[in-house]
Amino acid sequence: MDYIDPVDGARFPLAEPRWRSEAGRPLWIEPGPAIRPTEIEDVRSLWRYRAALPVSIDRPITMGEGLTPLVESDLHGSRVLFKLDFLNPTGSFKDRGTSVMLSYLRQHGITDIVEDSSGNGGASAAGYAAAGGLRATIVAPASTSPGKISQVRAYGADVVLVPGPRHEAENEAIRRDGDAFYASHNWQPFFLQGTKTLAYELWEDLGFEAPDNIILPVGAGSSLLGCWLGFTELLRAGSIAAMPRLFAAQPLNCSPVDAALTGDEERPVIETVAEGTAIAAPLRRAHMIEALHGGGSAAVPEADIVAALAELCGMGLYVEPTSATAAAAHRMLLDSGKITAGERTVILLTGSGMKAGDRIRQLLVGG
Numbered sequence: 188m189d190y191i192d193p194v195d196g197a198r199f200p201l202a203e204p205r206w207r208s209e210a211g212r213p214l215w216i217e218p219g220p221a222i223r224p225t226e227i228e229d230v231r232s233l234w235r236y237r238a239a240l241p242v243s244i245d246r247p248i249t250m251g252e253g254l255t256p257l258v259e260s261d262l263h264g265s266r267v268l269f270k271l272d273f274l275n276p277t278g279s280f281k282d283r284g285t286s287v288m289l290s291y292l293r294q295h296g297i298t299d300i301v302e303d304s305s306g307n308g309g310a311s312a313a314g315y316a317a318a319g320g321l322r323a324t325i326v327a328p329a330s331t332s333p334g335k336i337s338q339v340r341a342y343g344a345d346v347v348l349v350p351g352p353r354h355e356a357e358n359e360a361i362r363r364d365g366d367a368f369y370a371s372h373n374w375q376p377f378f379l380q381g382t383k384t385l386a387y388e389l390w391e392d393l394g395f396e397a398p399d400n401i402i403l404p405v406g407a408g409s410s411l412l413g414c415w416l417g418f419t420e421l422l423r424a425g426s427i428a429a430m431p432r433l434f435a436a437q438p439l440n441c442s443p444v445d446a447a448l449t450g451d452e453e454r455p456v457i458e459t460v461a462e463g464t465a466i467a468a469p470l471r472r473a474h475m476i477e478a479l480h481g482g483g484s485a486a487v488p489e490a491d492i493v494a495a496l497a498e499l500c501g502m503g504l505y506v507e508p509t510s511a512t513a514a515a516a517h518r519m520l521l522d523s524g525k526i527t528a529g530e531r532t533v534i535l536l537t538g539s540g541m542k543a544g545d546r547i548r549q550l551l552v553g554g
Contacts, residue, residue: 188241190214190376193474201242204295206364206374213470216241216376218416221424222387224395233283233384239420240287240380247290248319252282253384257392257533260502263518265528268398270389270535272410273506277314277338278539279307280382280410284372285315287381292370293319299367301326303360305353305462306335307538308372313344324367326360328353332462334542353465373407373470379416382409386417389533390427397427399530400482402513402520404537405435405444406464408475415478431533432482434525435475436516438492441465444475445484460550461492463509463538483525485516493550500551505540508550513537 189198192208193215199205201216208214219241226238233253237244256271272280289312292300301324302312309325316323323344327336328351339346349356361369372378390397397418403410414433421427437445438459443466446454456467469475487495495515496508513534520526540547 188216188219191217202295204292204297204368206369206371213374214376215474216380218419218423221420221426223426224391227391233286233381233388236384236387239383239387239417242291244287244290244294246294247286248293248315249286250276250282250315250318252276252286253388255388257389262514262534263521265521265532267517268531268533269504270385270533271504272385273510273536273539277311278542279311280385280535280537281307281311281372282315283384284378284381284409284413285311288370288372288375288377289315289319289321291377292368293321297368297370298322300324300370301360301363301367302370302372303327303356304372305356305465306331306542307463309344310335310338310342310542312370312372313339313342316344317342322367324363326356326363328356332543332546334544338542352467354468372409378409379413382413383417383420384413385410385535386414386421390417390421393531395426397421397429397431398533400432400434400526400532401535402434402436402516402532403535404461404464404509404512405437405475405484406466407469408444408471410535410537411435411475411478412471430481432526433479434482434516434520435479435484436513437464437484437486438512439486439488441467442484442486443467443469444472444479445486447472447476448479448484460489460546461509461512463507464512483520485519487512487515487519491515491518496547497551499536500540500547504536506536507538507540507543508546510536510538
């Protein structure tokens with residue numbers, strides 16, 4: 188297998204760590220062969236699926252990520268399955284991708300990394316860099332939640348705060364590439380090799396079957412694309428009967444994928460409480476739209492995100508507003524008939540409310 192530039196087809200060996208092609212575009216790793224149940228290792232982390240990775244990683248950086256609970260509950264008059272990926276070690280689903288990406292980079296001699304993030308990605312990179320003995324610099328928008336920045340600093344990473352919108356942090360991190368490897372969860376495709384373990388884990392959770400629907404909060408699309416990669420591998424191997432339908436939940440205020448699917452390309456981008464999905468121009472939008480074939484999207488108004496957050500917290504699920512977008516999308520998809528109450532639907536909850544305590548207090552309690 189190789190890195191591939193999906194635009195011109197240029198290939199690069201996986202033995203050489205890269206984050207972009209010679210043409211400056213993000214790289215991709217095609218779906219590989221799926222593993223069989225007998226190839227799942229008896230390891231209490233996502234590394235039980237290491238045979239599904241495109242390269243062998245002998246000494247992974249791991250803190251027990253993955254194997255998060257799948258909890259059945261009632262929501263909007265139907266039974267759903269909540270995948271509690273906010274219970275990963277640093278408090279978000281991004282630990283799946285970070286564990287695999289940084290393990291791969293360390294195996295190839297990388298000792299210093301730089302990453303840009305609006306919060307969870309940076310916290311994950313900082314935490315796993317600390318666990319793996321790597322030096323990390325995290326570049327983040329100045330508007331990032333203070334709790335997330337405190338977490339990054341606590342891990343010992345250097346923090347650079349950049350004024351302006353999210354993409355300015357990315358631009359600054361790219362300028363620093365060369366002094367450290369740009370270990371971007373948006374650009375480096377081994378991150379997606381980590382998030383694809385979500386598909387394998389759901390497959391195992393459900394008795395080696397696929398759910399009917401998966402609703403995911405979507406910004407840059409790493410959980411969406413990871414699910415697509417993993418379930419595509421399983422489908423091609425004949426290990427599942429059909430692909431689950433994937434649905435992207437986005438805040439209406441920043442919903443470029445939903446806008447593309449609905450033909451509303453002029454939709455404005457406005458500040459949203461769901462900061463984890465505030466990506467106005469995702470790098471992999473074409474792949475994301477392909478992954479949503481057969482599924483779809485929902486653009487959720489801010490008031491509905493807050494209402495869903497209150498609903499989840501009232502069920503004991505203390506998540507950040509970004510996660511609540513997926514729960515709000517569930518109601519919209521039911522009301523539109525795109526999914527039905529009798530189907531087996533998984534809702535991915537991606538980030539812990541512990542990271543957004545001040546924002547949650549403002550939204551739900553006041554003051």
